[in-house]
Amino acid sequence: MYLCSVATLAEEDYIKAIYSLSGIDGNPISTSSISGYLGVNPASVSGMVKKLSAKKLLEYKRSHGTSLTAKGKKLAIGIVRKHRLWETFLVEKLGFSWEEVHDLAEQLEHIRSEDLINRLDGYLGFPKTDPHGDPIPDKSGKIAQTGLISLSKLGSGENGVVGGVGNQDSKFLKHLNQLKVGIGSEVKVLNINDFDKSIEASIDGKKIFLSDKLASQILIFKD
Amino acid sequence: MYLCSVATLAEEDYIKAIYSLSGIDGNPISTSSISGYLGVNPASVSGMVKKLSAKKLLEYKRSHGTSLTAKGKKLAIGIVRKHRLWETFLVEKLGFSWEEVHDLAEQLEHIRSEDLINRLDGYLGFPKTDPHGDPIPDKSGKIAQTGLISLSKLGSGENGVVGGVGNQDSKFLKHLNQLKVGIGSEVKVLNINDFDKSIEASIDGKKIFLSDKLASQILIFKD
DNA sequence: AATTATTTTTAGGCAAGCCTAAAAATATAA
DNA sequence: TTATATTTTTAGGCTTGCCTAAAAATAATT
Ligand SMILES: [Mn+2]
Ligand SMILES: [Mn+2]
Ligand SMILES: [Mn+2]
Ligand SMILES: [Mn+2]
Numbered sequence: 001m002y003l004c005s006v007a008t009l010a011e012e013d014y015i016k017a018i019y020s021l022s023g024i025d026g027n028p029i030s031t032s033s034i035s036g037y038l039g040v041n042p043a044s045v046s047g048m049v050k051k052l053s054a055k056k057l058l059e060y061k062r063s064h065g066t067s068l069t070a071k072g073k074k075l076a077i078g079i080v081r082k083h084r085l086w087e088t089f090l091v092e093k094l095g096f097s098w099e100e101v102h103d104l105a106e107q108l109e110h111i112r113s114e115d116l117i118n119r120l121d122g123y124l125g126f127p128k129t130d131p132h133g134d135p136i137p138d139k140s141g142k143i144a145q146t147g148l149i150s151l152s153k154l155g156s157g158e159n160g161v162v163g164g165v166g167n168q169d170s171k172f173l174k175h176l177n178q179l180k181v182g183i184g185s186e187v188k189v190l191n192i193n194d195f196d197k198s199i200e201a202s203i204d205g206k207k208i209f210l211s212d213k214l215a216s217q218i219l220i221f222k223d
Numbered sequence: 224m225y226l227c228s229v230a231t232l233a234e235e236d237y238i239k240a241i242y243s244l245s246g247i248d249g250n251p252i253s254t255s256s257i258s259g260y261l262g263v264n265p266a267s268v269s270g271m272v273k274k275l276s277a278k279k280l281l282e283y284k285r286s287h288g289t290s291l292t293a294k295g296k297k298l299a300i301g302i303v304r305k306h307r308l309w310e311t312f313l314v315e316k317l318g319f320s321w322e323e324v325h326d327l328a329e330q331l332e333h334i335r336s337e338d339l340i341n342r343l344d345g346y347l348g349f350p351k352t353d354p355h356g357d358p359i360p361d362k363s364g365k366i367a368q369t370g371l372i373s374l375s376k377l378g379s380g381e382n383g384v385v386g387g388v389g390n391q392d393s394k395f396l397k398h399l400n401q402l403k404v405g406i407g408s409e410v411k412v413l414n415i416n417d418f419d420k421s422i423e424a425s426i427d428g429k430k431i432f433l434s435d436k437l438a439s440q441i442l443i444f445k446d
Numbered sequence: 447a448a449t450t451a452t453t454t455t456t457a458g459g460c461a462a463g464c465c466t467a468a469a470a471a472t473a474t475a476a
Numbered sequence: 477t478t479a480t481a482t483t484t485t486t487a488g489g490c491t492t493g494c495c496t497a498a499a500a501a502t503a504a505t506t
Contacts, residue, residue: 010463031484044464046485051462063472063484094342107334113327119317233493254454267494269455274492286454286502 007057009110012079013038014048015057016109018068019076026073028065074141081137082117083109084130089120091131098131098182099173132173133164133183133219148219151187152197152212159188160220167217176218179208187220230280232333235302236261237271238280239332241291242299249296251288297364304360305340306332307353312343314354321354321405322396355396356387356406356442371442374410375420375435382411383443390440399441402431410443 007015017037021029031049035042053060057072068076086108090101111117118139121127128144129135137143148163162185165173176182181203190207191200197212210218230238240260244252254272258265276283280295291299309331313324334340341362344350351367352358360366371386385408388396399405404426413430414423420435433441 008462032482040463041465042484043466043486047463050485090339094339094346096342104334104336104339107336111327111330111334113330116313116317116327119319123317231492255452263493264495265454266456266496271493273455 084136099170102168151218152215160222164219307359322393325391374441375438383445387442
């Protein structure tokens with residue numbers, strides 16, 4: 001009853017998961033980690049990997065893991081592009097805040113139309129990054145490097161500007177809202193506690209404390 | 224793996240189909256007509272009707288047909304609202320033309336979020352009708368009557384303004400594009416051929432011929 | 447009223463994606 | 477190397493939504 005295409009909705013979610021887990025260099029991913037990431041049983045992953053392998057979207061070597069083929073990677077990047085453009089639309093045009101859009105984009109990313117997403121891209125002015133600072137792949141699949149580093153990598157006395165987050169969890173983002181930390185916030189590390197690596201910092205002139213766990217998920221452009 | 228809700232995607236398509244077939248007065252609909260409309264086997268409809276009936280979305284009396292309950296009708300109107308708002312977005316904001324948007328809206332109408340659709344409504348300026356002249360239900364489910372009548376109901380010498388179409392088929396809409404007939408076009412019936420009810424009309428000052436079949440699908444506000 | 451035609455339901459199957467439990471393979475530790 | 481722990485696969489099941497074929501019910505004709 002629905003549009004045919006390269007991959008079903010569930011297949012797309014697997015491909016995207018493997019892409020996310022593989023990182024930039026495309027490391028092979030274990031069955032169990034896909035299982036954990038998607039919240040499905042390892043046995044289900046086994047079956048799907050076999051299926052996607054037959055479709056040449058990924059390669060699988062037993063006990064070595066799964067990695068996307070060029071075809072699979074292209075599909076994954078297309079989904080990521082859609083996800084991030086829709087998130088940008090929701091925030092820029094419909095006035096959602098950054099912690100509300102991820103789940104909606106999980107639905108919208110599966111809408112099938114190259115034309116639609118390219119027009120949306122143009123309508124938004126070809127944005128380079130999404131509301132969380134993640135780079136938006138262009139029409140050809142190219143992804144610009146953002147140059148963001150984790151705040152927890154900064155030394156005492158160093159400073160930078162918040163450019164993104166390493167986590168889409170809405171609890172995390174709401175917490176940042178409360179702390180008045182967002183993209184564009186100016187950060188200066190005042191002190192790093194040796195015991196737990198927690199950070200004392202000034203953000204937009206206001207002094208706050210950040211746990212290492214929190215700081216590690218805040219991404220900055222180092223000055 | 225996906226959002227739970229009142230109805231699955233397939234269920235929504237059945238509900239919407241029954242709503243479309245029932246007309247404004249909610250006539251009971253036969254199994255075979257649903258089957259024909261959706262392009263599925265009558266046996267499949269039988270099964271789904273049983274399921275939706277158990278969910279109290281419709282009522283079924285054997286050999287009398289199916290009609291939506293209040294709950295089912297509300298669901299249907301919600302889907303129609305989403306469909307028409309997305310179509311409006313695609314035309315007004317992304318520059319699609321009216322014959323391109325229906326299939327995309329078939330996908331977008333299943334995106335689950337009350338909040339999203341209400342914000343989209345606001346973003347579009349609470350439009351009353353979609354790109355095909357169909358009324359957009361408001362947030363509460365109310366549907367304004369458009370007062371449109373078929374062009375083939377006009378008598379010789381009468382005139383009006385095109386306000387909508389009675390058909391979403393892209394071949395039909397492309398044909399209207401070629402004839403330069405669109406919403407807002409001013410129509411005057413010059414002559415009706417007695418033999419085949421075909422119409423000689425002036426549209427925006429230009430004289431054209433319309434078959435009865437074509438004219439019946441053009442909806443106008445009578446002057 | 448009886449026959450024929452149409453509509454609808456039941457019965458039995460299939461594919462996709464998920465599950466659990468058990469078996470097999472691999473990795474780690476002793 | 478042998479034993480233990482972990483990971484992965486296989487086997488068997490379930491639900492949804494579709495199919496075809498056959499049976500049953502209803503409607504239309506004669
Ligand atoms: Mn996201
Ligand atoms: Mn998804
Ligand atoms: Mn439509
Ligand atoms: Mn649909």
